[in-house]
Amino acid sequence: MKNNYKLNDLVQMKKNHACGTNKWQITRVGVDIKIKCVQCGREIMMERIEFEKKLKKVLGGENE
């Protein structure tokens, strides 16, 4: 369930980003995962295993 994410999904991580929000959009799924902070637009890339460790919740598609 938790790992049921796909490209463009919004996700919540365990820690807030420095800008104060905790909503990210997945912009790349591959060996590495790239997520973009929906508030400040900062993008970070990390290994899939690290992403899944830090992932709190998958919020689903953009319309939710």
Ligand SMILES: [Zn+2]
């Ligand atoms: Zn941010």
